[in-house]
Amino acid sequence: MSVPHSTQAGRLPAVIAVADAVAGVSTADLLSHDAPAISVERAADLAMEIYGITGTIRPLSAEKDANFHISLASGQEALLKITNAAEDRAVTDMQTAALIHLMAVDPSLPVPHVCQTLSGAASHIITEPTGQAHVVRLLTYLNGTVLSMAEDGSGLYHDIGALLARLTRALRGFFHPAGGHLLQWDIKQAHRLRPMLAAVEDSDLRGRLTRLLDRFDAEIAPRLPNLRAQCVHNDFNPHNLLVDAPRATRITGIIDFGDMVHTPIACDLAVACSYQIANGPRPMDHIAKMITGYNSVLPLEDAEIEMLPDLIRLRHATTLGIGAWRARRYPQNAEYIQRNGAASLRGLNALDQISHADVINALQAAMRASEKE
16 A cells, blocks of 8 residues: 655655664765865865876866866876765775776776875875865876767677676775675665665555565575675766767776675676666667676676576666655755666666566577677
C-alpha cells in the first residue's frame, strides 16, 4: 500500500536520521558543504608559495572542492585542487596515493599525475581564517571533451571496457587503509539503502527496489566475498572519461577518483556497464562490447559474469535510492540531485524486460569474442 505524500513528508526527519545511522553518513553531508571559498588571487598565492609556479589562473566548476586551471608560461597546464574540509583526510590521501601508484605501474594510463610541492611532498595542508583545514594538491591537467558531452563517433564501448580493465589491473597491487571506508555508492553496501527507500514517492518503484534489496540480502551479498576484490575507481562513467573531440574517436583521459573503494571488481565493472545500456530492443549490445574489451585485458571469472546483471540493477537502485533520499533532504537542489534518475529507471526497466539467461548468454558470447582478438 502506498504511503500518502504528506505522511512521507512528515516522517522525513526520522527517515533521514535512520538512513544516516544505517548508512554511516554524517548529518554533515559532504555535498551540503560549500566548496572552499578560495579566490583566484588566493589560488595564485598558493600555487607560488607551495609549488613555485605562476601562470594564468581560472576557476573551474566543482561540486565540493575549489579547483583552478593554471596555464604556465611554458605551455604546460595544471590543476590546483583545494579539497573540501569535510572530506575524510585519509580518503583524500588514498586518492593521491593511488595516482602515484598508477604513475609507477602504468605511466601510459591517461590519468592525472601528482606534482610534488617545493618540499617534495604529494600534498600540503593549509588552514584558512575560518579555521578550516584543506588539502592542496597540484595535478597535471588532462585536456579533452567529456564523453557525456560528446558524440561517440567510432563505437568506443570496446575501448571503454579495455581501459577500465587496464586501470583495474594497474590498481591490483595497490592497498590503502582507507580503502575499506564506508561509501554508499559501493554496491556491496546496497543493504544500507533500505531506510532511504521511504523517500521514493512512486510506490510501485519503491516496491521493486525493496524486492531487489531482498534478493541482495538473500542471494547476492552472501556470494560477494567469493569474488576478487581490490581498490577500484568505482565511478567509470561518461562524465569521468575524456575523449579527443566532440565527435569522439578515442578516449584520452580518466578523471575523478573520488569514489575509490575496496570492493569486488565485478561491482566496479557493473558501475561502468550501468551507464551503457542501449536504447531499443537489444539493450545489452554496448555492454557486450565492453565485456569483450575488458576480458581481452583482464579475463573475467564465470562467477563475476553470472552476478553482473544483478549488480548492474543494484547500481541503478543505488542511484534511485540515494537520489530520492537526498532530494528530500535538499529540496532546493532536487533537480540536480536526481539528474541521473530517469536514465537509471530506464536501465532498470530494460534489464527487467529480458531474461537472466539471455543476458548471461550475451555476456558469455562477448567473453568468447575477446578470446579471438
